[in-house]
Amino acid sequence: MNIKEKIIEKVLAFCALITILTTVGIIAVLLYESFGFFREVPITDFLTGTEWTPLFADKNYGILPLVSGTLLTTFIAIAVALPVGLTIAIYLNEYAPKRFKKVLKPLLEVLAVVPTVVYGFFALMIVTPFLKLFITDLSGFNALSPGIVMGIMIIPFVSSLSEDALAAVPDSLRQASYGMGSTRFQTAFRVMVPAASSGIMVSIILALSRAIGETMIVAIAAGQTPVFTFDPTVPIETITAYIVKVSSGDVPQGTVAYQTIFAAGIMLFVVTFILNNISFWIKNRYQEKYE
Amino acid sequence: MNNAKFNRLKDKAFKYTGIIASISGIVVLAIFIGFVIYMGVQRLSWDFIVQLPSRFAEESGIYTAWMGTVWIMVFTTLISFPLGVGAGIYLEEYAPENRWSKFLEINISNLASVPSIIYGLLGLGVFVRMMQMGNSILAGALTLSLLILPIIIVSTREAIKAVPSSIRDASNALGASKWQTIWHQILPASFGGILTGVILALSRAIGETAPLIVVGALVYVPFAPQNPLDEFTVLPVQIYNWVSRPQEEFIINAAAAIIVLLGITFIMNGIAVYLRNKWQSKMEW
Numbered sequence: 001m002n003i004k005e006k007i008i009e010k011v012l013a014f015c016a017l018i019t020i021l022t023t024v025g026i027i028a029v030l031l032y033e034s035f036g037f038f039r040e041v042p043i044t045d046f047l048t049g050t051e052w053t054p055l056f057a058d059k060n061y062g063i064l065p066l067v068s069g070t071l072l073t074t075f076i077a078i079a080v081a082l083p084v085g086l087t088i089a090i091y092l093n094e095y096a097p098k099r100f101k102k103v104l105k106p107l108l109e110v111l112a113v114v115p116t117v118v119y120g121f122f123a124l125m126i127v128t129p130f131l132k133l134f135i136t137d138l139s140g141f142n143a144l145s146p147g148i149v150m151g152i153m154i155i156p157f158v159s160s161l162s163e164d165a166l167a168a169v170p171d172s173l174r175q176a177s178y179g180m181g182s183t184r185f186q187t188a189f190r191v192m193v194p195a196a197s198s199g200i201m202v203s204i205i206l207a208l209s210r211a212i213g214e215t216m217i218v219a220i221a222a223g224q225t226p227v228f229t230f231d232p233t234v235p236i237e238t239i240t241a242y243i244v245k246v247s248s249g250d251v252p253q254g255t256v257a258y259q260t261i262f263a264a265g266i267m268l269f270v271v272t273f274i275l276n277n278i279s280f281w282i283k284n285r286y287q288e289k290y291e
Numbered sequence: 292m293n294n295a296k297f298n299r300l301k302d303k304a305f306k307y308t309g310i311i312a313s314i315s316g317i318v319v320l321a322i323f324i325g326f327v328i329y330m331g332v333q334r335l336s337w338d339f340i341v342q343l344p345s346r347f348a349e350e351s352g353i354y355t356a357w358m359g360t361v362w363i364m365v366f367t368t369l370i371s372f373p374l375g376v377g378a379g380i381y382l383e384e385y386a387p388e389n390r391w392s393k394f395l396e397i398n399i400s401n402l403a404s405v406p407s408i409i410y411g412l413l414g415l416g417v418f419v420r421m422m423q424m425g426n427s428i429l430a431g432a433l434t435l436s437l438l439i440l441p442i443i444i445v446s447t448r449e450a451i452k453a454v455p456s457s458i459r460d461a462s463n464a465l466g467a468s469k470w471q472t473i474w475h476q477i478l479p480a481s482f483g484g485i486l487t488g489v490i491l492a493l494s495r496a497i498g499e500t501a502p503l504i505v506v507g508a509l510v511y512v513p514f515a516p517q518n519p520l521d522e523f524t525v526l527p528v529q530i531y532n533w534v535s536r537p538q539e540e541f542i543i544n545a546a547a548a549i550i551v552l553l554g555i556t557f558i559m560n561g562i563a564v565y566l567r568n569k570w571q572s573k574m575e576w
Binding site: 004005008009011012013014015016018019020022023025026029030032033083084087088090091092095096104106107108110111113114115116117118120121122124125126152155156183184185186188206209210212213214215216219220240243244247248253261262265268269272273276277280 | 298299301302305306308309310312313314315316317319320322323326327330373374375376377378380381382385386395397398399400401402404405406407408409410411412413415416417420437440441444468469470494497498499500501504505507510527530531534535542545546549552553556557560564
């Protein structure tokens with residue numbers, strides 16, 4: 001009996017160990033597969049070059065065009081998701097009647113449930129044609145439309161995490177503010193939001209990380225033209241869209257062009273890894289204040 | 292207008308801004324879905340479900356795509372369910388409270404926010420190439436399993452945490468061993484919560500596109516897969532392929548396939564929410 005218990009514990013521990021192996025595997029694969037790439041391409045050229053043409057005869061391996069594309073769509077997505085998500089969080093926490101809140105929260109979650117390839121379809125077939133009514137020289141593929149759609153998709157991330165942060169602020173602060181004769185608006189923006197600022201920061205950072213790694217929306221609607229630009233109306237390419245493009249084409253394994261997707265992957269992994277850890281750090285450092 | 296009045300006006304204004312913001316996202320999504328249904332419903336038919344893909348849009352169906360999705364989901368469930376629940380039980384019941392388990396915990400939440408396409412690169416490097424599984428269902432299912440593992444682990448832990456300690460104490464007092472307590476008391480009591488988490492995780496996996504493209508889900512598969520080492524395509528990849536074509540007819544196909552995919556996703560989430568509510572009301576001991 002005792003042996004059986006021991007074996008079960010070992011098996012369960014192994015299940016947990018898989019998560020560590022996954023992280024190790026990700027780092028090892030990215031490093032191993034891009035090793036050949038960084039032997040041929042100096043890392044300074046990779047990080048500072050403004051031409052990305054690994055699939056052409058005249059090859060250039062500067063990742064800045066992909067970085068600018070990623071930053072552009074991410075910025076637009078956050079510009080949509082942050083004000084809307086934060087407004088929703090404040091409204092739900094300070095204004096909304098309980099019953100309305102109970103109906104609304106699961107409905108908002110639906111936004112995060114829709115598969116991203118479906119959002120890509122929406123961006124390409126609905127939002128871009130709609131935007132063209134107002135911006136006549138908008139290209140059929142552009143950063144604006146997938147950026148906006150991505151923003152809509154991550155609204156629930158910002159709103160639910162920010163709402164948790166607001167809900168964690170002790171009620172005594174709110175009551176004190178009301179006692180001084182403040183309106184709900186003043187209470188929300190001068191007391192609650194500053195008190196919950198670390199949690200709100202965490203929600204923004206996680207939304208950022210999510211937007212940077214988002215793939216299908218941009219692969220479908222942003223185009224596949226790596227240009228170093230911050231113009232939201234022209235076709236661009238993000239790091240993620242590039243990886244998808246190469247993976248769905250016939251690039252022979254072992255070539256430098258093939259290794260580029262792992263090099264691009266490192267870029268992506270490092271950035272999102274840093275963002276995630278910043279959010280942990282903020283959480284641990286500040287969020288326990290009120291507990 | 293004096294200051295107090297102005298402040299009250301701002302207060303009111305924000306209330307309405309809040310209502311508008313809260314429903315705007317949902318309204319936009321409703322419009323999107325309405326558009327897709329309007330566009331794709333004409334193409335939805337029994338033939339569309341059972342036909343093989345074709346060069347001609349009107350003769351193309353989603354048979355290979357949804358068969359691929361079924362294969363992938365069966366294997367993803369078989370792999371991720373025991374691993375995720377096992378890891379969750381370990382972390383909640385066995386792991387000592389030390390740096391090591393803190394590290395495990397941080398690592399899991401980190402994995403939960405790694406972009407899905409990175410998992411695709413992992414699958415490509417390890418399963419497709421190193422273990423030489425090729426662009427197979429097995430490689431795809433293993434990749435998706437690793438992707439959804441953090442979600443299953445976290446929800447398993449939460450479900451176990453919700454079991455009142457009185458049950459554990461009662462079982463221990465009767466002389467049950469640790470595993471007997473877990474197997475006969477904790478797991479049955481938390482099963483509803485665990486199941487909810489697993490279904491939510493699987494509904495996420497069913498819509499995943501990017502990692503499967505990277506591990507080599509093909510855009511054109513002439514036949515439905517016969518065994519786990521066959522090449523495959525799935526619904527989302529088929530949709531991506533059709534959306535990327537310039538011809539209007541293929542876009543209509545994509546819209547029709549999206550209706551099917553959204554239908555499956557919403558049904559799975561509906562079941563999960565139903566189970567959660569049912570389980571939560573039962574859990575009030």
